[in-house]
Amino acid sequence: MPDYVVGHKIPDSDSICSAIALSYLQTTLGKETVPARLGELSPETNFILDKFGFEAPMLKTSYAGESLYIVDHSDRVQGPDDIDDATILGIIDHHKLGDITTSTPLECWIRPVGCTNTIIKMMYDFHGVEIPKNIAGAMMCAILSDTVIFKSPTCTTADIKCVEALAEIAGIEDFKAVGMEMFKVKSAVEGTPVRDLVLRDFKDFDMNGNLVGIGQLEVTDLSVFDEMKADLEADIAALKAEGKRHSVILLLTDIMKEGSELLVVSDDDTLIERAYGKTTVEGKVWIDGFLSRKKQVVPPLQQAFV
Amino acid sequence: MPDYVVGHKIPDSDSICSAIALSYLQTTLGKETVPARLGELSPETNFILDKFGFEAPMLKTSYAGESLYIVDHSDRVQGPDDIDDATILGIIDHHKLGDITTSTPLECWIRPVGCTNTIIKMMYDFHGVEIPKNIAGAMMCAILSDTVIFKSPTCTTADIKCVEALAEIAGIEDFKAVGMEMFKVKSAVEGTPVRDLVLRDFKDFDMNGNLVGIGQLEVTDLSVFDEMKADLEADIAALKAEGKRHSVILLLTDIMKEGSELLVVSDDDTLIERAYGKTTVEGKVWIDGFLSRKKQVVPPLQQAFV
Numbered sequence: 229m230p231d232y233v234v235g236h237k238i239p240d241s242d243s244i245c246s247a248i249a250l251s252y253l254q255t256t257l258g259k260e261t262v263p264a265r266l267g268e269l270s271p272e273t274n275f276i277l278d279k280f281g282f283e284a285p286m287l288k289t290s291y292a293g294e295s296l297y298i299v300d301h302s303d304r305v306q307g308p309d310d311i312d313d314a315t316i317l318g319i320i321d322h323h324k325l326g327d328i329t330t331s332t333p334l335e336c337w338i339r340p341v342g343c344t345n346t347i348i349k350m351m352y353d354f355h356g357v358e359i360p361k362n363i364a365g366a367m368m369c370a371i372l373s374d375t376v377i378f379k380s381p382t383c384t385t386a387d388i389k390c391v392e393a394l395a396e397i398a399g400i401e402d403f404k405a406v407g408m409e410m411f412k413v414k415s416a417v418e419g420t421p422v423r424d425l426v427l428r429d430f431k432d433f434d435m436n437g438n439l440v441g442i443g444q445l446e447v448t449d450l451s452v453f454d455e456m457k458a459d460l461e462a463d464i465a466a467l468k469a470e471g472k473r474h475s476v477i478l479l480l481t482d483i484m485k486e487g488s489e490l491l492v493v494s495d496d497d498t499l500i501e502r503a504y505g506k507t508t509v510e511g512k513v514w515i516d517g518f519l520s521r522k523k524q525v526v527p528p529l530q531q532a533f534v
Numbered sequence: 535m536p537d538y539v540v541g542h543k544i545p546d547s548d549s550i551c552s553a554i555a556l557s558y559l560q561t562t563l564g565k566e567t568v569p570a571r572l573g574e575l576s577p578e579t580n581f582i583l584d585k586f587g588f589e590a591p592m593l594k595t596s597y598a599g600e601s602l603y604i605v606d607h608s609d610r611v612q613g614p615d616d617i618d619d620a621t622i623l624g625i626i627d628h629h630k631l632g633d634i635t636t637s638t639p640l641e642c643w644i645r646p647v648g649c650t651n652t653i654i655k656m657m658y659d660f661h662g663v664e665i666p667k668n669i670a671g672a673m674m675c676a677i678l679s680d681t682v683i684f685k686s687p688t689c690t691t692a693d694i695k696c697v698e699a700l701a702e703i704a705g706i707e708d709f710k711a712v713g714m715e716m717f718k719v720k721s722a723v724e725g726t727p728v729r730d731l732v733l734r735d736f737k738d739f740d741m742n743g744n745l746v747g748i749g750q751l752e753v754t755d756l757s758v759f760d761e762m763k764a765d766l767e768a769d770i771a772a773l774k775a776e777g778k779r780h781s782v783i784l785l786l787t788d789i790m791k792e793g794s795e796l797l798v799v800s801d802d803d804t805l806i807e808r809a810y811g812k813t814t815v816e817g818k819v820w821i822d823g824f825l826s827r828k829k830q831v832v833p834p835l836q837q838a839f840v
Binding site: 316319322323324325326327328329330331332333334335336337338339340354382522523526527530531 | 622625628629630631632633634635636637638639640641642643644645646660688828829832833836837
């Protein structure tokens with residue numbers, strides 16, 4: 229029976245590409261391992277898989293009785309629902325340490341870098357395994373996506389060096405051009421149902437007992453949202469009303485202007501003010517320089533719940 | 535202001551030696567870091583520090599407002615009491631993943647190997663930093679201690695290779711002889727107050743909401759306990775009565791016969807039977823092959839609480 233590698237719910241390109249890259253590594257090392265996913269792929273991820281000739285990893289949401297590696301998260305709420313009944317062999321991640329625990333020793337490669345795939349490159353180097361050309365291309369795109377082509381404050385020297393090395397392996401000369409092509413695919417939001425946009429890159433966080441959902445849409449020009457902003461606002465309000473969330477936040481991120489507009493629906497009107505020192509006007513506020521949910525949006529918000 | 539490296543409460547040789555080894559590495563890499571400890575040193579650890587010319591790390595139990603690396607544990611109950619008010623920069627550990635969480639990204643090197651110092655050797659290699667002779671000697675002893683000179687089921691090929699490499703750096707020809715010398719120091723229990731023995735290598739675990747304390751005394755011949763066993767039994771009963779623990783277990787481990795006698799005081803008389811399929815007689819049971827608290831004692835016990 230093979231082991232699995234799976235990223236978080238509502239998978240992004242890092243979750244999918246790191247599952248593919250890690251399962252190839254483990255299989256090469258003699259542990260047969262299959263990449264899997266917890267949800268539908270985004271247009272950006274489809275672009276990457278098409279470009280480098282990969283099928284989508286299998287959709288598999290239940291892991292009871294199985295063994296798996298977890299990539300790109302360590303929070304229970306983001307992982308498989310029945311993770312307590314599975315054996316976690318390892319966690320590869322670049323976020324804050326979440327609340328997943330295990331009953332047996334495991335392997336954790338967690339680093340404060342911009343992307344899980346940067347850490348997986350370290351694992352290939354540690355084990356002396358050669359990265360196939362197409363896997364290198366997918367890993368490179370995932371890092372360009374997570375670091376917003378090196379613009380994000382989460383980007384480290386290790387990420388940049390890693391992209392350069394992977395581009396060489398993949399035989400790609402102008403990796404920034406590939407990154408821009410990818411972000412243009414990501415920016416094509418017209419014609420997509422509003423709920424699909426809200427949930428395209430959406431993560432739930434447990435903040436001191438409060439469930440907070442934070443979505444993010446990264447585009448090359450915020451004006452693509454001009455005609456649908458009212459619909460997005462209405463939909464995050466609807467999403468909050470449907471569930472048990474204390475707050476729902478949608479980040480509309482302009483990767484060229486390097487900032488984000490936050491659309492906010494919350495049980496606590498002072499939350500955004502307390503977290504970021506900025507006041508929402510009609511549930512909206514632009515914050516200059518905000519590109520990273522992980523590094524800029526989540527930590528102050530979590531502090532505001534203490 | 536320097537950062538700190540600290541191991542678990544009631545520090546063992548791995549917690550102390552890995553704090554010394556990691557703080558030297560971080561300081562060499564440009565991050566001034568000081569080794570610290572949460573409690574008194576054991577005779578075994580004093581033997582190691584004396585042998586290689588180290589002072590005891592500073593006793594420091596409060597870390598509010600400071601930044602630190604955690605070594606040899608990832609369970610809240612084993613770490614500093616005010617860890618929530620500190621910034622955790624990283625965790626280096628070889629146990630199951632515990633319930634420590636962070637609000638910012640960090641560095642975790644967690645591997646299913648026999649000793650934290652084996653992982654710290656990997657970190658030195660990763661960063662290309664040379665290990666000083668005396669630090670190599672201390673790291674080597676910690677691995678020999680944790681793996682019971684390679685006899686423990688927790689011992690991996692990585693631990694053995696690491697001890698060989700560290701012995702060479704330290705200029706030690708017969709590392710097994712050093713290991714036996716160290717375990718003889720550890721076996722000298724006569725004249726020590728009973729409570730000191732019970733708490734010498736004692737860890738608390740949160741098992742599904744129940745506090746379980748497990749101590750371990752590793753000796754080269756179990757007969758050293760013949761005259762004090764009744765006192766040890768009375769003392770773990772007293773220890774349980776003093777606190778909120780569901781169970782207190784003391785492992786009397788014979789490293790030559792390769793097994794342990796368990797002394798047990800518990801709110802649940804069926805616990806040991808359910809966990810290990812062995813019945814205690816008057817609160818005692820010998821289990822052949824039991825050397826490792828981490829790998830053999832804790833996981834089945836944790837399962838028995840589900």
